[in-house]
Amino acid sequence: SQTIHQWPATLVQPVGSPLSLECTVEGTSNPNLYWYRQAAGRGLQLLFYSVGIGQISSEVPQNLSASRPQDRQFILSSKKLLLSDSGFYLCAWSRGGQGQETQYFGPGTRLLVL
Amino acid sequence: GNSVTQMEGPVTLSEEAFLTINCTYTATGYPSLFWYVQYPGEGLQLLLKATKADDKGSNKGFEATYRKETTSFHLEKGSVQVSDSAVYFCALSNNNAGNMLTFGGGTRLMVKP
Secondary structure (H helix, E strand, O other), rough: OOEEEEEOOOOEEEOOEEEEEEEEEEEOOOOEEEEEEOOOOOOHHHEEEEOOOOOEEEOOOOOOOOEEOOOOEEEEEEEEHHHHOOOOEEEEEEOOOOOOOOOOOOOOOOEEEO | OOEEEEEEEEEEOOOOOEEEEEEEEEEEOOOEEEEEEEEOOOOEEEEEEOOOOOOOOEOOOOEEEEEEEEEEEEEEEEEOHHHHHHHEEEEEEEOOOOOOEEEEEOOOEEEOO
């Protein structure tokens, strides 16, 4: 069976510090991978998605970047955090290809920027 | 473009009450439709889905029917429990690169004993 991991679970960082959140998927090959952000009390915003190693598409201009160094690893980064980067970050995967596949979500990382 | 609209919460019900959370969508072609649930402090879990018109998705007593004529996918449960308290998200997926989901804003359900 497939599993998706995210770490850390919780992170408190000062403004201006760097960020690295990691997401890994097990039990599948060549998945599509996604990063979402959920601000407090609000819906989900798609930040990035990837259909393969080194292939990253960005949905919104922002202070964040994403990388996919390995098939099942997806990293969300920032060089300098802003207060507005606080939120709940969710990673998700789906089977690769063009079909309307279900997305499966990780447990999330709660980020607080002070 | 694609969009999903769902009723704003919070929805507060007593235990064993009937639940309806409305969801309507705008999309070209034939999207797949989903309901996800988010329990406090957790990520999203797939609750149910439907991939074509008139399909009914069901799970854990929840049901939703894909109505193309009304572009709706309302979530229902006959008798809610306190443990159903969560945020519910309606979403659609259309044939596009990356298989992206479009989410509604979420509806918080609070069930009181």
